[in-house]
């Protein structure tokens with residue numbers, strides 16, 4: 001079983017670097033967020049009191065964007081890292097409609113600590129740290145915690161279906177980094193795709209396998225809503 005405490009995310013320096021550099025090295029990050037917000041606006045926002053869960057929230061960027069552009073909502077943010085949650089609190093402020101929970105996904109599966117069901121569950125770039133069977137358990141738990149008509153939208157890295165495609169996707173990723181005007185960190189960031197590939201904490205499954213899991217669990221309208229190289233936005237509804 002993947003262990004959060006042994007992963008790089010438990011290291012505050014690593015999470016600090018992510019917060020400083022993610023906008024530069026994550027291809028189309030802001031566009032992926034816009035697509036998830038568009039999904040939310042289309043399918044959920046009419047519900048004026050939507051309950052939202054962000055799993056592996058990092059510094060709360062997505063929820064900040066959502067609260068700025070959509071109707072008010074009641075939000076729960078979960079992350080295994082104290083440093084990330086502190087950054088999320090600093091970004092969002094302490095508010096009655098926002099709840100922060102420090103927990104790793106494995107604990108969530110054991111204890112299921114949510115008293116309510118959610119209308120929208122979002123996760124970005126975190127679940128690929130779980131092994132295949134753990135991902136399936138987490139998706140099933142998300143399904144159980146979705147209100148009727150609720151949706152799960154997942155932005156994450158996926159395993160390409162061949163080495164040939166993976167080589168191209170990784171070179172697309174390097175090209176993206178090379179072309180960023182803010183690439184003040186020089187060559188260092190160009191090694192991120194190789195670091196990603198070499199890091200055993202990263203256990204992506206293919207999009208095909210994960211879409212099949214969602215369907216098997218019972219999700220409806222399962223699809224990949226957007227994709228760029230190894231980065232995909234996918235999910236389903238209850």
Ligand SMILES: C[S@@+](CC[C@H](N)C(=O)[O-])C[C@H]1O[C@@H](n2cnc3c(N)ncnc32)[C@H](O)[C@@H]1O
Nearest residue numbers: 004009056057058080081084104105124125126
């Ligand atoms: C790449 S960051 C993404 C953060 C944020 N979702 C974003 O898109 O910027 C991955 C996040 O997942 C969290 N994380 C990784 N593995 C986790 C686990 N097993 N349980 C809970 N959180 C985890 C990390 O602490 C980190 O905040």
